[in-house]
Amino acid sequence: MDQTSRIARRAGRPVAGTAIPEEVLLEAALRAFATYGYEGVSVRTLSRELGVSHNLINQRFGSKxxxxxxxxxxxxxxxxxxxxxxxxxxxxxPLDQLALVIGAFVRFSAEHPHLLGLMDIxxxxxxxxxxxxYDNYIAPxxxxxxRLVDHLTAQGRIRPIPLRTLHFLIAHGAAAPFTLIPLAKRLDRANPLARKNIERHANLICEIIISGLRL
Known part of the structure; x- marks a missing residue:
């Protein structure tokens, strides 16, 4: 079984010949691209393992x-x-608002770890x-x-911090245990995706970042 096959099976393979919801197809494709990269994904294999024809994907999406x-x-x-x-x-x-945003992002990342996986590639x-x-999602x-960070900085509430630094601290630092699960489990055998561990991690991240920024 090749790499794309394993991803498709984990995403849930419907009975052959049945219609597959587009959301299921896209979720399986996203996980495959996030794990093996664009070049490493076979659309033909993904189609076969999801129980849909290769032509169906071409008709819906035009190409890989x-x-x-x-x-x-x-x-x-x-x-x-x-x-x-x-x-x-x-x-x-507004400092409470910033903490709310950070916590929400960390929790969402735990539910959707393949997004960071895709960005790492x-x-x-x-x-x-x-x-x-970047143009369609990250920048907007x-x-x-x-704006929130600029407002807090101008008010003297937080120390100046480049948006790039804050972004990487949160998106590629705080969210990393949910994507790098084998490494995370070598550091701590507790499952990083267990609900209580997600909450503990998100709360601790918020506390550390807000405390470090606050003046």
């Missing part, structure tokens, strides 16, 4: 690149919508695929966070 973009839109679109809904207008302290090469993710998602 079209499938990749649709999978990215599916995964990162959910992230952007989730984070947009996090901002709470009833919070009077695509972020290494300056490509059209990286530009697509950071606008509100950047």
């Amino acid at each position: 690149q079209g499938l990749w973009r649709a999978a990215v839109d599916h995964g990162f679109g959910d992230l952007v919508r989730h984070m947009e809904a996090v901002f709470d207008p009833t919070l009077s302290d 695509e972020g290494r090469i300056d490509s059209d695929r990286l530009a697509y993710i 998602a950071l606008v509100s966070v950047g």
Whole structure:
């Protein structure tokens, strides 16, 4: 069994000949791309293991690149919508709002670890695929966070911090145990994806980052 086959089976293989919901197909594709990279994924094998025809994927998405973009839109679109809904207008302290955003991102990353997995692969090469993710999802998602950080800095509430530094601390630091599970378990045998461990980790990350920024 090749690499794409294993990913498809873990995502859940429907009975052959039945219609597969597009969400299931895109989730399986996203996990495969996040694990083995664009070049390492076989659309033909993915189609076979999901019980759909290769022509069906071509008809829906046009090409492997079209499938990749649709999978990215599916995964990162959910992230952007989730984070947009996090901002709470009833919070009077913007520092509390920042803590809320950090915690929400960490918890979402635990539920969707393949997003960071994909970025760990695509972020290494300056490509059209990286530009697509950054321009359509990362940059727009950071606008509100950047404004919040700038406001807190201008008020003298937090020490100045480049948005790039904050982004990597949270997205590629705090969320890493959910993607690098074998390494995480070598450091601590407790399952990083257990609900209580996710909550403990998210709360600790918020406390450390906010305490480190606060003046």
